Amino acid sequence: MVTLTDYLIVGAILFGLSLAGMIINRKNLIIVLMSVELMLLAVNMNFIAFSSFLQDPRGQIFVFFILAVAAAETAIGLAILIILFRHRQSINVTDLDTLKG
Amino acid sequence: MNFTPPDFFPAILEMLTLGMTCLVMLVYLFLDQKNRGITYFLTQITLLGTAVVAISLHGSPEVITFDGSFILNSQAILLKIFILLSVSFVLMYSRTYIRENDILHGEFYLLVLFSVLGMEVLVSAYSFLTLYLGLEIFSLPLYALIALKGNKPVCQEAAIKYFIMGAIASGFLLYGISLIYGACQSFNIHEIISMMSLSIHTEPLLLTLGLVFMSAGALFKLGIAPFHMWVPDVYEGSPNAMTLLIATAPKLAGFALLTHILVEALPVLFPQWQYLLIAVALLSMAVGNIIAIVQDNIKRMLAYSSIANMGYMLLGLIAGTPRGYGAALFYMIIYVVMSLGAFGVITMLSRKGFELEKVDDFKGLNTRNPWLAFMMLLILFSMAGVPPSAGFFAKVGVLEALVKVNIVWLPAVALVFAIIGAYYYLRVVKVMYFDEPLEKTPVILESFDTQLAISINGLAVFFLGLFPTTLIELCQQAFLA
C-alpha cells in the first residue's frame, strides 16, 4: 500500500525543486513566481497527507486557506511584475542592477 | 454537531480596524479629488481610536476565543498599542511626502490600515493558521505599498525583491507548520503544548525539522542574518515614507511571530532553538555592525543597523527566562521608537524630487534646523547606546538577562560589537554638527503635527532613558502571566 512516507517524500522533493527553481531562475521572475506556487503545492501535499492519515479534516482546512492566500499573493506579485515591466521593458533580474544585492 | 458561537468581544480591536478601513474605502471612493485629504484624518482617527480602546483593555484577564485560535493577553495588548501608535506617527511624518510625491493616497492609507489589521491579527494569533493569515495580511499590503510610487523603477525592484523574499519566508514557515502538524496532530498552540507535555505522540525529528523551517521563515521576515540579504536593498529602494513604515511597526509584528513560535508553542524545544538563536544572533551582530560602517547611504546604514539590533533582541530570547523575554520586548519597543525617529527625520527632509539618501545630506543640519538636528542627536545617541538613553537601558536589559542565566561570553562579544556599532551612529552626529552644509537653506517643517510628532518622538527616547522603569515593568509583566 501507499504509505504516508511516500506522500511526504513527494512533498519534500517538490519543496526542494521549487527552492532550486528560485535559485537557478533568478533571471526570469515569472518562473520564480511559479516556483513559489510549487513551494506552496509541496506544503499542501504535506498537509493533506497528514490530514488524511490522521483522519483529521483540520489539515485540509489549512490547505483551503493556503490556496486562498496564494491566489491573492499571485495577483499582487503579477501586478508588481506588470508595472515593473512597464517601466523597464524587461523582467530579467540581471537588468535589475540598480540595487546592489 | 454541537457548536456554540464564539465570544467575539476580544477581537474588538480587529473589528474596529476592519470596520473603519471599509469606511475609509467608501468615503475615499465617493469623495471628489479636492476633499480626499479627509482620508488622512479618518485613518488617524482609526489608529488613535483603536489605540485608546486597546489602552482601556490593558489589564483585563487573558481570554482565548474562536476555538483556541485567538488570544488577548497583556503581551498582545502592549504590542498592539505600540503598533497602532507607531503607524500613527509614521503617517504624521510621511503626510507631506505622500502629498508631494503624488502617491495615490487613498490606496496608500487603505493599504496601511490593512497592514495594521494584519499585525493585530498576528499579535493575537494563538494557532498557526491565524498566525499565517495575520502574517500574510500584514505583508501583502506592504509589497504593494512599496511599488505604489508610480514612476520610480527602483521602487518596483525593491517591491519585487521584498515580495519574493516574503513568499519564500512564508513557504518555509508553512512547511515547518505542516511538519509540526504531522508531529503534534494539531496546529493550535494550546493543543501543541498539551501534546508536547504528553510527549508520547510527538516525533522528535519531525518536530526539530519543523522548528528549523518555521524559525527560518520567521528570521527571514525579521531580516536576521543569514537571511538578511533583502533588508538593505529593500530599505534603499523603497520610497522614504515606505522605508519608514517597513522599518518600524512590522518589526513588532515580527517579534510577535517569533515569540509565538518559539516561546509559546515550542518551549519544550528550548535547548535546540537556543543554539540556533545563538548562532544567528552572533552572525547578525557581526554582519550588521561591521558592514554598516562602510555605508555612505544612510538608509543602507540604518538597514544594517536594524540587522544588528535584531541580533541584540535575540539575546533576550536566548536567555530563555521570562525576564529575558521581557527584556527582548522592551528592546524591540525602544528600537522601534528610535528607528521611527531616525527614518522620520529622513522622510521629513525629503522633498519633491529629492530623496534624502546619503549620509552627506545631513551635513550641517544643525545650522539649517537646530531643533531637528537635536532630536536626531538624541535618537542617534540612543541607538549608539550612550547612557542614559533608552537604547542604553534596552541593551543593558538583554545583556543582564543573559548574565543572570550564567552565559557571560555572549554578552561580552555583544558589548564589543556595540562599541564598533557606536562609531557609525556618531559619524552621523559629527556630520550634522561639525560639517559645512551642502545647501544653506534652512529646513522648515510646514505642518505643525509633524513638528509635534518628531518632538514627542525625540523626547520620548530621552525620557524613556531617564525613567525606563514603567515600560520595563509592563514588558516583564507581559511574559509573567
Add this chain to the structure above:
Amino acid sequence: MIEKLIFYVFAALLIGSATMVIVSRQSVRAAFFLIVAFCASAVLWMLLSAEFLALLLIFVYVGAVMTLFMFVVMMLNLDQESLQEKFVRYLPFAVLLVALMVGVLVYAMKPGHLGELGLAISPHPSADYSNTKALGLLLYTHYVYAFELAAVILLIAIVAAIGLTHREKSRNKRQRIDAQLAATKADRLQILQLEAEK
C-alpha cells in the same frame, strides 16, 4: 495494487513536470508544465480522499491562477533570447543545497520516524462520508475567524492590484512649475569639448 500504480504514475508525472517548470527557458512552457503538475497533484489528493481540495485546485488554480499567469506571460511578450544566458552559473550550488535538504527531509520521513502513522495504511472513508460536508461544517463554525480573515486577504488583493496597475490619465499637458524652477543650467545645457578638426 491499482492504488499503488496510480500513485507512482502521478507522483512521477508531478515531479517530472515540476522539474520541467524550473528548467524551461520559456515562460509559456513553464506555465503549461505547472498546469500538468497541478493536475497530477489533484489526482494524488483524490487518492488521499481530499476531493473538495482536489477539485478546488483544478478550478481555482488551473482555471484562474494559471490563466492569470498565461495572460501576463502573453502580455509581457518577453524577449526569449535574453533570458537564456548564464543559466548554469548557480546550478551546482542549487543542486548541492537542494540535494542536502531533500536528503535530510527524506531521512526524517522514514516510517520509523513517523511513529504509528508510519505504518498506517491510507484510510478509506465509508461510502456516505462527504469530504466537502466535513470541511464545510468546520469552516463555518470553528474557523469562522480565519474565514473572515481570508475574505480580508482577497479584498487586499483587489485593492492592491487595482491601485498598482491603474493608471490615471496623465495625458493632459499641465505646466510643471516645480520642475521648471528646479531645472538648472546643467540639466538643459550640455557643453561638449570637441576635438578641433584637423
